[in-house]
Amino acid sequence: xxxxxxxxxxxxxxxxxxxxxxxxxxxxxxxxxxxxxxxxxxxxxxxxxxxxxxxxxxxxxxxxxxxxxxxxxxxxxxxxxxxxxxxxxxxxxxxxxxxxxxxxxxxxxxxxxxxxxxxxxxxxxxxxxxxxxxxxxxxxxxxxxxxxxxxxxxxxxxxxxxxxxxxxxxxxxxxxxxxxxxxxxxxxxxxxxxxxxxxxxxxxxxxxxxxxxxxxxxxxx
Numbered sequence: 001x002x003x004x005x006x007x008x009x010x011x012x013x014x015x016x017x018x019x020x021x022x023x024x025x026x027x028x029x030x031x032x033x034x035x036x037x038x039x040x041x042x043x044x045x046x047x048x049x050x051x052x053x054x055x056x057x058x059x060x061x062x063x064x065x066x067x068x069x070x071x072x073x074x075x076x077x078x079x080x081x082x083x084x085x086x087x088x089x090x091x092x093x094x095x096x097x098x099x100x101x102x103x104x105x106x107x108x109x110x111x112x113x114x115x116x117x118x119x120x121x122x123x124x125x126x127x128x129x130x131x132x133x134x135x136x137x138x139x140x141x142x143x144x145x146x147x148x149x150x151x152x153x154x155x156x157x158x159x160x161x162x163x164x165x166x167x168x169x170x171x172x173x174x175x176x177x178x179x180x181x182x183x184x185x186x187x188x189x190x191x192x193x194x195x196x197x198x199x200x201x202x203x204x205x206x207x208x209x210x211x212x213x214x215x216x217x218x219x220x221x
Contacts, residue, residue: 025168026154028190030055032183034068053183055158061198062158076198077104079157085200096205103210108160113138116145116165125170126185133165135172145172151188 034051051068060079065072071090078084082101088094099107114137121132128148136142147167156162162169171184208216 023151023190024154025057025151025190027058027192028188029057029193030168030188031186033186034066035182035184037180037182052186056193056197057153057155057158058193058195058198060155062155063197064158076200077158078198079155087201087205094205096201096207097210097213098207099210107210110137110139111160111163114161114164118166123171126188128168128170128185128188130170131167135161135165141175143173143175146170 032053032055034053036051049069051066053064053066056063056065061077062079063074063076065074071088073089074087076085076087082104084099084104086097086099088097114135116133116135118131118133123130123132123146125146125148128150130146130148133145133147134142135145145162145165147162147165147169149167151168153168156165159169161172169183171182174181174183
């Protein structure tokens with residue numbers, strides 16, 4: 001009887017320690033360094049030297065901002081309403097694309113069947129212990145991601161790519177055409193982020209709906 005009580009107490013203690021060890025990130029900033037590689041040595045890749053992606057979190061709101069020598073592209077998403085805007089600032093031009101809840105779901109529907117398979121490999125990134133996983137999509141494509149279970153965002157909806165990931169993405173790869181983009185966390189700050197960071201701009205941008213932007217892309221093809 002004493003042995004049974006000891007074993008159960010030990011299991012409960014371990015479970016409590018695991019829950020306590022995982023921090024819920026309701027506010028904070030995550031900075032990813034970006035490195036681009038091309039599978040074709042003769043093809044000149046865009047100059048992404050010094051490019052970074054910064055993720056700002058505040059409760060159900062998120063702002064993801066990529067800054068490179070080409071310009072700035074940001075996505076502001078409100079999980080409570082499901083609405084979002086994409087801001088593009090390139091060559092002096094400023095464009096804002098508005099998305100409804102339905103637009104957001106349509107834009108990211110290719111990730112709905114995404115499955116993560118954890119493999120027996122770990123890495124330390126920015127001071128966090130990370131597990132390796134293979135992400136497999138319905139279309140047969142796959143990519144590598146390292147994630148930590150020591151930290152969890154308050155909402156996963158800000159990045160549908162990692163909606164089903166059992167932790168915080170710390171390093172991952174995305175293939176676009178013949179180029180591979182590798183994102184690696186450089187630093188994480190758990191300080192509060194100003195609420196104004198997540199405001200949708202009211203002026204200064206050429207405004208276009210998601211549907212209008214889709215039609216424009218068709219004409220450019």
